[in-house]
Amino acid sequence: MLTLPGYLVHIRKRGGYRKRFGTRFGRGMDIPVKRAGARRIWIQAVSLGEMLAIEPLLKALASDERIEIYLTVTTSTGYALALEKYSELAVGISYFPIDFYPFSSRVWDRIEPDIAICAETELWPEHTHQAVKRGIPFLLVNGRLSDRSFKRAMKLRGFFRTVLLNTAQVYACSELDRDRYVALGAPSERVVTTGNIKVDVAIEPVLDPVTCSSMRAEMGISDGFLLLGSSTWPGEEEMLIDAFRAVREHDDRARLMIVPRHAERRHEIEAMLRERASDLAFHFKSRGLPERELDILIADTHGELRALTQLADLAFIGKSLPPHTEGQTPVECGVLGKAMVFGSGMSNFRSIREGLLQYGAAREVSDEAEAIATILDLSQDPAKRGKMGEGGKAWHASCKGAVERTVKGVLSWLDR
Incomplete structure (x- = not known):
């Protein structure tokens, strides 16, 4: 009491x-x-x-x-x-x-x-x-x-x-x-x-390519490589902005979608974006459909991560970079065959982390600089991402x- x-x-x-x-x-x-x-x-x-x-x-x-x-x-x-x-x-x-x-x-x-x-x-x-x-x-x-x-x-x-x-x-x-x-x-x-x-887990429904394309268009992120920040925590959104800018230097059609672990942080994230990304078009999903094409979508809604993950080409798993040590779940990315990057702080998912790495489904990084470099490398190599995705599906089948x-x-x- x-x-x-x-x-x-x-x-x-x-x-x-x-x-x-x-x-x-x-x-x-x-x-x-x-x-x-x-x-x-x-x-x-x-x-x-x-x-x-x-x-x-x-x-x-x-x-x-x-x-x-x-x-x-x-x-x-x-x-x-x-x-x-x-x-x-x-x-x-x-x-x-x-x-x-x-x-x-x-x-x-x-x-x-x-x-x-x-x-x-x-x-x-x-x-x-x-x-x-x-x-x-x-x-x-x-x-x-x-x-x-x-x-x-x-x-x-x-x-x-x-x-x-x-x-x-x-x-x-x-x-x-x-x-x-x-x-x-x-x-x-x-x-x-x-x-x-x-x-x-069996993820349902699995979206077909036409549905994925339609959803992306509706949300203003219709074209190009899509980087997902999956269940991000404070500090990680800033890293993703920097990684996105690095990707944009090589692919001006690339998009970024951030799904914060706690939607209640939307005002904090908006303040950060106004300071660090005022030159980019961003929009919060909770505020309805955007009126223009976006550079960055913040999906500050609940219960949609499984569907949104299916739209992405590469995911960063949140709560895994210092000072965070516990990690958010990488399971959905593995099940759906999505290439992923996470930091060394995945203690809540130790056995899952080991399995994903063993099957080549994920890349582990030690800090922000390595995360940005790895995201940039994978953004330019669809073959690598495809191989990682197949590794994720093989890992899931074994579990x-x-x-x-x-x-x-x-x-x-x-x-x-």
Whole structure:
């Protein structure tokens, strides 16, 4: 409860906090009575990224007639995406309650789950306590721990050991993640490696060339080589502007599309563009269709990255250049066969990074200068980009099966 003031400040800063705010305290939630004979699974995923990652798992579980899914999220962007994509799969969608006894207990009483699932890095102490108290299995799916998260967690090993002892099963993304959960105190027999469900994804729809061309024309970026900044963070947009200028010296039809990880940064990005790119035509997608051809499009919208990635010729993966160390997901680029460049800070995607590099699907760079040089080189060589794209598809084919293994594990708990 001591962290509540900081939590409230955080969600206020991120925006979208007023809508259904009471549900964070377990009030005003639309929770239907459980259907007779049904088994209800409560699935919690923090944000937009986790919402997209668990889509194949949601679909697989929802296809079982025995199962009802109640879905909760933490962020306003994740909530909006869940309503848009998963309303037909879930019997209800709401915000996750603040992890404090009276709020958590109230929501547990209302949802009445037979299984509780969290995705990726989430371990909520009161949430897991409520599961044990009620004799309900709590499962962590797609479990992963970045270098940074693991280092921090080891300093609080006693706390995490208690929470992990309340966890019936951890389905880990990789052997490294499995070893880290065991090091934190999870009983080894409760941690199994199932693979990363983010990798085991089918992107739909895959756009045909005519549709891609039409979309580009509509957004004012119709011709030429298109460089994508995928889920960029502060400092990386500036690098992309410099890289774009270098590309433009050799190809005056080249275009740049920036998709910031947080659309709320649009005013910050606009100020930067007015200072560093006032001679270039730029436009923010959230403001409607442009009235002219653009040099730079800022796609400050939510849930469109998979479609927009299909328009690009080369992508830079955000949050990967210093001082950032964790990286954003490169999975979509690999699945779609898009050549990509990322920095050395990809600790959240360590095994994925290694696989992409092994298959020749990506180029890793150490700093901004190397990033610009690499982007310039690849912009002038379609054959290299094509070979990298084929490597991405081969990597993806080698990684399939994580969803099937995870679903099998979850269903085994229903059968106990």
